[in-house]
Amino acid sequence: MDIDALRSAHPEHWSKATAIRALTLDAVAAANSGHSGMPMGMADVATVLFEKHLKFDASQPNWPDRDRFILSAGHGSMLLYSLLHLTGYEQFPIEELRNFRQWGARTAGHPENFLADAIETTTGPLGQGLANSVGFAMAEEMLRAQFSKKVVDHHTYVIAGDGCLMEGVSQEAIALAGRHELSKLIVFWDNNNITIDGTVDLSDRTDQPLRFKAAGWHVQEIDGHDPEAIDAAITAAKNAGKPSMIACKTHIALGHAAQDTSKGHGALTNPDQMAAAKAAYGWTSGAFEVPADVKSAWEAIGARGASEYTAWQERFAALSERRQGEFNRRLAGEVPNKLAAVVRALKKQVSESQPNVATRKASEMALEVINPVMDETVGGSADLTGSNNTLTADLGVFDVDNRKGRFVHWGIREHGMASAMNGMALHGGLKPYSGTFMCFTDYARPAMRLSALMRTSTIYVMTHDSIGLGEDGPTHQPVEHLAMLRATPNMLVFRPADVVETAEAWELALSQTGTPSTLSLTRQNVPTLRTDHKNKNLSAQGAYVMADATGKRQAILLATGSEVAIAMDARALLEAEGIGTRVVSMPCWELFEAQDEAIRKRVLPAGPVRVAVEAGVRLGWDKWLMGERGREAKSAFVGMEGFGASAPAETLYEKFGITAEAIAEKVKALL
């Protein structure tokens, strides 16, 4: 690459872009860790984007109508941190860059959204940023339709690398973006032909432009170091009327001895090579130093959006007070007052009518009363709409000609769905919930973990949650998935027992502002157990006494979801034999864990035999059986020991021994 030619052709651009390269080299060297090459290769694209196109104001990182900038190739985090420092974000003084990848710094190895306002999403797991961006762009379309383009009208820009495009989730994302003609989504592909193992050719020969065209995208191919070409391509992309992919031919680690090699992908820390690269750039400043003129040019870019921000504020102020309040409430993620009221009313009604319905149906009943009072909910399903019961009458289907639609047909794309839901939640103003079969949390897993890590309050509606789904067999029957989800930090796992608990779970899940929830729901019908109406949300305690022992309490049965009814039947058998038996429903372990010991002790006192019942694996249950004042010799578990099988649900419960009789026998054997 002829550095001198680049420099002399566009000297002002060059010095700004080089500031990114120099800071990247300095920070990675200081940390002795990180990825130098990507920021060095994409500095030109990022500079043009920030200078000429990105709508932002560095003093207003939370401006709701800012353009979103998503660094899907998250290992190149120094690109983002350099930009945030150079443009003058208050949270990114030079000290942050000096502390790159150190304890307590905002400049984590990969961008983490919860560490700084201006970091839109957490990336690093490849493909996620790209798939998030579909949710960001959908959210913009929806909110623009709901609040008008006076207050919502922005673009979503993404930088994705070869790794992002190799991950399968990228296909789900680009197909969704193409299907929905998300014309304000613009993706830069850092086409540098290098991955960690070597040249891309080692593992891939996909014609990426053709692949994007096949998905309905506008595609351009440019020299990613030519600022004029970059500028023109972005302008064309904005006018394309489709999602747009700009293939940027770049040189990884531009100007460094490791340029165009896989070594350039990693940490470039050799002092001599760093010095040589800086010399080639014509960069004479010391480490972490940026010449005043360059810094002020960047700060001018950071302030460029100030007038636009002011104009936006004026347009926002022109909205009615009610609309302003609604907008702000939704951005803050606060639930409307009406939520508690409609949930209470539903609980009261079903406590009386006592329907025998699947909890997936119960979920639909809850959504039917919730969606009308919460315009921010966005439902969806991975092609199982009639099974997940996530589409209510009033939502309407999101489509090119119906941006007010609040239900998304995600297609058979659980991973892309979950990742886009994260993007919607991160965008703000929407509460996404969507469903698939619980077993296919496996497909959505990378994005579900990120929901928890990123502290989005995404809601996963996972139906067909056990062998209770019957004939579809073990490929469709979760047995380990509750344990997997419970193992994940910062994830609420609800497994409600009936309509009332399901409505309570929805209220709790929607009320979260920093924690995702998974609702584990049955395919098969279950009776209403909460027949005595209480205004109070009992599920908020995580676990509570569903039915107490009559007379001396000799046994406690702990159960969740569809197994609570079975435990109640077992209790009837035991009580009939004079064995006082309490049933504890545990719709949410995490919420119960958060209770004071006094409360937990009231629910799970020492003494009685304990038998837990759940149509899943035992892993995790020992905490409640032998911990919390329990004893090994006085406890047992009734559940699954391996995978399920294909047969009618009743047969499976019988064959796998999850029956009232089996529970009663276990209790008696332990007494």
Add this chain to the structure above:
Amino acid sequence: MDIDALRSAHPEHWSKATAIRALTLDAVAAANSGHSGMPMGMADVATVLFEKHLKFDASQPNWPDRDRFILSAGHGSMLLYSLLHLTGYEQFPIEELRNFRQWGARTAGHPENFLADAIETTTGPLGQGLANSVGFAMAEEMLRAQFSKKVVDHHTYVIAGDGCLMEGVSQEAIALAGRHELSKLIVFWDNNNITIDGTVDLSDRTDQPLRFKAAGWHVQEIDGHDPEAIDAAITAAKNAGKPSMIACKTHIALGHAAQDTSKGHGALTNPDQMAAAKAAYGWTSGAFEVPADVKSAWEAIGARGASEYTAWQERFAALSERRQGEFNRRLAGEVPNKLAAVVRALKKQVSESQPNVATRKASEMALEVINPVMDETVGGSADLTGSNNTLTADLGVFDVDNRKGRFVHWGIREHGMASAMNGMALHGGLKPYSGTFMCFTDYARPAMRLSALMRTSTIYVMTHDSIGLGEDGPTHQPVEHLAMLRATPNMLVFRPADVVETAEAWELALSQTGTPSTLSLTRQNVPTLRTDHKNKNLSAQGAYVMADATGKRQAILLATGSEVAIAMDARALLEAEGIGTRVVSMPCWELFEAQDEAIRKRVLPAGPVRVAVEAGVRLGWDKWLMGERGREAKSAFVGMEGFGASAPAETLYEKFGITAEAIAEKVKALL
């Protein structure tokens, strides 16, 4: 669709294909559950494939050189079961079809490979069969190169639906197949334009032929009900010199009132509509009845390969006895005698040299001695070759011009990698192992679950297995992944503490014939703890005493992997204060669980304080702390309570309190 025209144009073909349709209708109606439409739509394609192209002999389902037929759209399982019945597979009498989806039947809701010889793989989770097929086709290429085309020379045929093609893993699969020019892989896309939610257009407008072309595939588009077109397309595909996709325009639920609708996707059980469809077909037989002439025509197809099988046997018999033995040993999945010897020698050597290395490096040391004595191993990495340490000197890289290469650069495609590994293992003759960062088991999760369910002995080499990876931060730091894997039935999870345990883990993982293994390996160095050489594989017990208490045993420290060394340091601190402390290393919980109680009790006797140490979440540990003769009041856990952070590894261990000092304090507080 003009059924009469189809029927009169090719009457013999029609009656054979209609047998599939009729049996499908009958079985789904009997089960009152299942998916009728897909088998009815793809019956013509399957009939032509089986009649004219598929190399198979129904009396020899395990013939190693048979063509493989993979039903990726596994919900259409009655297509497969009908074919297996009609062509005369002994395991599929009509009773099996009558028992479709019932307890104990081979005809499970979705095809399950372990229920019958002729079911090549387990499908249902969409996209998996397609991604498996890449492994099947790679295995064929490798084995052909190793054993010559006299004994290995077959095709892999796949039927995939819209759901398979929407799942992201399909992109990983088709890109890999295109990259490696897997010319013996032929995929039929059931292009029926219907998914569960409605027409495909609801969620997808991808130009699939163009997408496959972008990945380097040969593509044809045909009428999937025209037997001549189907035949010609398969012939062309065989000669394409590339992987080939045949887009088959079909009508789901052909000839039924539900044809071309999403209702047709599901269970068609209305008796009148069934009767009408059969009448339209000209099918006059009763339920589960096939006219004798049709059945014998199908049985002739099933016997068509007999002479080819005999010829193959003759060619096989012409191999040297040594080669025959090697081929048969590899097909049986048996390890060579030399394995134990090289592992013992390595253990002895490192017990003496006592290197301080990461267990990922230890894994490489093991592979360096194992790969040369096991030609069946196939290594790989998802673009982290130098980090996973899975490439040894002798393997060679699998490529178009090096089919003998035994290392696959999978690219950044953990899911496709794992699914293809399953395909290789199911093909037989190979032992696939491949790696990525442990945190990205999330991406591979759907295929890893299927390894366990399908009973393949696939080996996952998951490195960078805790906060010990340091600066890359929480997106890359597994904390819940050990719990997730341990929750999965039929999965061995090894977390070795040093080089010796790593070598032992490899020996155990390679010796499995029906269970996959995950090796959880460190990025950071750990000391050699097993300095006293024993020929015996101590890890085979799952857990054992690494160092016993001197004097009175007051505490037991339980630990895995990198935390065993920390536990040993804690033991030193405690012993120095006169507190007799045992350290138990637990490299594999599952193997320990399988031991007799007497052995478990010897390792974990009642009485002493127990503290478990693992740089992951606690979930699951209570079994060993409070169960197995433990007590809540005398146990504690030292590990992670949430996600990690970005900082140097030593800082993280310190900040998260996983230190010898913290362990010793816990013990003393409990005494």
